[in-house]
Amino acid sequence: METVALNSAAGRWIMVSAILASAMAFIDGTALNVVLPSLQQSLQASAADLFWILNAYLLMLAALILIGGSMGDQLGRKKVFMTGICIFIIGSAACGLSHGVNFLIICRIIQGIGGAFMIPGSLSLVSSSINEKERGKAIGTWSSITTVVTIGGPILGGALGDAGLWRYIFFINIPIGLVALFILWKYVKEIKDEGSSHQLDYAGAIAIASGLALLTFGFLRVPALGWGHWQVYVSITAGVLLIPAFIRIEQKSRHPMMPLHLFRNATFSGANLLTFFLYAGLGAGMLFLSLNLVQVQGYTQLQSGLTFLPFTILMVVLARFAGSLADKHGPKWLLVAGPATAGVGLLLLSFVRQTSGHAAYWHTFFPGIVVFGLGMSFTVAPLTAAVMGAVSDQFSGTASGVNNAMTRISNVFANAIFGALAVLFFSGALQKQLQHTSINGNIQQQIMAQAGSLGDAHVPDAVQDKAAVKEYYHQSFIAAYAAILRISAALAWLGALMALLFIKNAVITGKQAAGKT
Known part of the structure; x- marks a missing residue:
């Protein structure tokens, strides 16, 4: 070339x-x-x-x-x-x-x-x-x-x-x-390889795309649903199984x-x-x-x-x-x-x-x-x-x-x-900090509910000492x-x-x- x-x-x-x-x-x-x-x-x-x-x-x-x-x-x-x-x-x-x-x-x-x-x-x-x-x-x-x-x-x-x-x-x-x-x-x-076939590996593309999509979806649902929810373990399991399936398809494909x-x-x-x-x-x-x-x-x-x-x-x-x-x-x-x-x-x-x-x-x-x-x-x-x-x-x-x-x-x-x-x-770090406070259980639950927002967590309105809770979020x-x-x-x-x-x-x-x- x-x-x-x-x-x-x-x-x-x-x-x-x-x-x-x-x-x-x-x-x-x-x-x-x-x-x-x-x-x-x-x-x-x-x-x-x-x-x-x-x-x-x-x-x-x-x-x-x-x-x-x-x-x-x-x-x-x-x-x-x-x-x-x-x-x-x-x-x-x-x-x-x-x-x-x-x-x-x-x-x-x-x-x-x-x-x-x-x-x-x-x-x-x-x-x-x-x-x-x-x-x-x-x-x-x-x-x-x-x-x-x-x-x-x-x-x-x-x-x-x-x-x-x-x-x-x-x-x-x-x-x-x-x-x-x-x-x-x-x-x-x-520029192209003149000796190449123009056939594309659609089966491989579908397998890898589906596997990655399912794995990503499963992991992204963990914070909201937990590891035990069916959406999480079904998605992750299916995604994991599709990866070796993709490799198997590539092994058999004439145009991988x-x-x-x-x-x-x-x-x-x-x-x-x-x-x-x-x-x-x-x-x-x-x-x-x-x-x-x-x-x-x-x-x-x-x-x-x-x-x-x-x-x-x-x-x-x-x-x-x-x-x-x-x-x-x-x-x-x-x-x-x-x-x-x-x-x-x-x-x-x-x-x-x-x-x-x-x-x-x-x-x-x-x-x-x-x-x-x-x-x-x-x-x-x-x-x-x-x-x-x-x-x-x-x-x-x-x-x-x-x-x-x-x-x-x-x-x-x-x-x-x-x-x-x-x-x-x-969530683990926040829970440890809340254990050493006098905040009652119901308010603690409201504070913990913000954990999914990470650094953008907002202090619930029911909290009296908002500065302290904001510091807990930061730490x-x-x-x-x-x-x-x-x-x-x-x-x-x-x-x-x-x-x-x-x-x-x-x-x-x-x-x-x-x-x-």
Whole structure:
């Protein structure tokens, strides 16, 4: 397959279009974390509604991104990429016009469908179009810029949220998407594997989408219904059973959306395991840090977004350099040290208790964010390079889809499972505090009934000492936040262990990967 130089005109247009489209998809997730309080007030959404607004997008992305990558390999990467951008623009416009929670959730589903076709197309265009010697540098550039935009999302989201303009988080995607479409139409050539069949794995898509939907639904219902309710255990059990069913379908399918032979390559398998654990920790940590800053620590939404600025600066300075290091020395030790360092950063953040507000940022949250940012800066580009370098160009879209699916699946599970755990941790901590008070049982029940709202819990009108109960809520949220951040740190360290055990420094070609056992 003909490739181009990174600094050629064709190479630059490919990079610009890929980065613009990816930025749209990634910015929504992080920007929304910061503006959740504004969105909650504007739409009168419950805590459960907020998790569905987040997960409706992630769920469709996780469920369909594999088939999106497969379609790009078979039908043409540019064609599928552009289709995804169009759907994403439509979904974004509809999200911005939403005036109710249920309609916004439906529009987020449309966004997720568009993202599923758009995100793997972005990276597969880069991987299959740029020559092999510069591929790591190109992926590093893509990773660093898209990650900067992703982490810069909270700053934009915070500014818009404080101004009451949270809808513009969605509207901003429209001009960006239109520019990307024009560049692709005018300057980028179609790329596809001419030897591929055009048959798609519909059975596999239905199985994985249904399994993930049922698992997510089950976990999201835990805080309201408890583990013993039939909706919870039936949904989770059915979801768990559909995952091995999906694997079985892929084994038998003549045209699998996730070719299982790719996992014979230890580097490909290890990189995807690392992705799952690290991004589960990342997703949970960043979500609860954002909620903590606004709902408990008293930061404005803009101030909360600005706390991630050191992370953004580190990504700008180091991510492309890390990609070059991976090209020269291999990704293995970067992918051991990076996630391990990120885990240390999450652990440091978990020790921050109640602070005096943004004035105390520099000696409370700042050190942990810097350490966490260092770890992620040396992880993102080498991780992407390891995944894409373990397969041939023929499977670049599929490999990108698998790895991005791992990221989104881990985020879905992080939001659903950690959301349920947070309510349990919050309720347990609150119950302990109430045991040492003279508040009567009926009032205590009213106080406990607010646990599902976490940091946005409102003191019942019947409470006399409202300041004390508000403090109980804050301390209970901080206890839940600390537990979630420590679990997130453990997940990052588990990702580092996966790199140590499985990832090899040699770049494996597609033919070698297919035969590797």
